[in-house]
Amino acid sequence: MITKKEFNEACAEALQMIADAGIVLTLEDREKITAADFGLSNLRKEGIQILTMFETDRIAGKILVLFPNQTEPEHWHPPVGNDPGKEEIIRAISGDLYFYIPGEDTLDKGFIVDGKSDCYTMRHEVDLKPGDQLVLPSGTKHWFQAGPAGAVMYSFSTKVRDTLDQFTDPNIIRETKIVA
Amino acid sequence: MITKKEFNEACAEALQMIADAGIVLTLEDREKITAADFGLSNLRKEGIQILTMFETDRIAGKILVLFPNQTEPEHWHPPVGNDPGKEEIIRAISGDLYFYIPGEDTLDKGFIVDGKSDCYTMRHEVDLKPGDQLVLPSGTKHWFQAGPAGAVMYSFSTKVRDTLDQFTDPNIIRETKIVA
Numbered sequence: 001m002i003t004k005k006e007f008n009e010a011c012a013e014a015l016q017m018i019a020d021a022g023i024v025l026t027l028e029d030r031e032k033i034t035a036a037d038f039g040l041s042n043l044r045k046e047g048i049q050i051l052t053m054f055e056t057d058r059i060a061g062k063i064l065v066l067f068p069n070q071t072e073p074e075h076w077h078p079p080v081g082n083d084p085g086k087e088e089i090i091r092a093i094s095g096d097l098y099f100y101i102p103g104e105d106t107l108d109k110g111f112i113v114d115g116k117s118d119c120y121t122m123r124h125e126v127d128l129k130p131g132d133q134l135v136l137p138s139g140t141k142h143w144f145q146a147g148p149a150g151a152v153m154y155s156f157s158t159k160v161r162d163t164l165d166q167f168t169d170p171n172i173i174r175e176t177k178i179v180a
Numbered sequence: 181m182i183t184k185k186e187f188n189e190a191c192a193e194a195l196q197m198i199a200d201a202g203i204v205l206t207l208e209d210r211e212k213i214t215a216a217d218f219g220l221s222n223l224r225k226e227g228i229q230i231l232t233m234f235e236t237d238r239i240a241g242k243i244l245v246l247f248p249n250q251t252e253p254e255h256w257h258p259p260v261g262n263d264p265g266k267e268e269i270i271r272a273i274s275g276d277l278y279f280y281i282p283g284e285d286t287l288d289k290g291f292i293v294d295g296k297s298d299c300y301t302m303r304h305e306v307d308l309k310p311g312d313q314l315v316l317p318s319g320t321k322h323w324f325q326a327g328p329a330g331a332v333m334y335s336f337s338t339k340v341r342d343t344l345d346q347f348t349d350p351n352i353i354r355e356t357k358i359v360a
Contacts, residue, residue, distance in 0.1 A: 025311055089236075129206075133233065
């Protein structure tokens with residue numbers, strides 16, 4: 001859980017980072033910003049800020065913001081019925097962004113969250129500079145982290161089913177609880 | 181058809197407009213720019229410049245550029261087998277952009293291409309300012325036009341099948357022929 005104050009501050013800071021990245025947002029878009037702590041109650045360590053630009057039954061586009069050294073926990077998008085699972089394309093817009101996917105251990109610029117080695121098992125590092133993109137086929141296990149400058153990126157995907165995402169960390173709860 | 185010189189100039193100009201809109205492109209992305217004249221041989225009147233950022237079997241993301249007063253001909257994305265047809269989301273990035281979709285005739289800021297009233301039948305105008313977005317469900321007949329400043333926009337969609345697009349203008353050929 002996070003406090004309402006912490007949530008509001010995170011949202012305001014994320015909107016500022018999006019503006020600094022040169023993205024023009026309407027007032028309607030700005031109201032869509034949110035923050036997720038994955039139930040771990042340490043947003044700035046493991047968490048993310050999300051602005052859903054559009055989401056239909058077939059396609060979605062989001063702006064994702066990571067604060068400096070903030071980590072999005074390892075997860076994957078499982079198949080659902082006839083759908084092989086969410087396919088996602090990341091495009092880095094600004095800052096320092098490291099993705100971790102299946103492959104040889106090349107972890108160099110990022111770090112494993114303290115004491116959580118078991119929760120971050122992918123160690124193949126992809127360093128995304130502004131303008132770089134990464135396609136994550138359905139089911140690809142991944143986590144990502146910002147460097148010291150934080151990071152702003154686009155995430156485009158097929159149908160979103162966030163509540164069905166699978167996480168390596170058994171303590172994760174996808175819904176963020178905001179307390180007064 | 182268009183000449184190679186005309187094609188190259190259009191591509192260079194479009195890349196400059198994308199850069200001016202604040203979008204960072206890698207060298208790899210820059211090489212993907214192209215121009216389409218729809219077989220009408222008058223690119224700057226009826227045509228468009230396209231940079232495909234990503235295209236998989238399920239999802240695609242493009243940057244579209246219109247020069248000042250350039251018009252993309254009226255078309256729609258038909259159903260194919262079990263697919264209800266391409267669903268598309270437009271997000272305006274910079275410039276003046278007018279979309280025309282089904283609905284009451286509100287055409288005001290744009291114009292019908294000279295002598296081609298029969299080829300532009302949708303007259304409901306949606307004025308997209310930078311940051312605005314428009315969802316085009318499968319099968320929606322639409323055309324669009326830039327104002328005096330030109331326009332840069334994103335197009336995100338489900339699976340692309342450009343060669344199956346249907347156009348109102350019977351003279352259109354989807355493939356652009358480039359001559360020396």
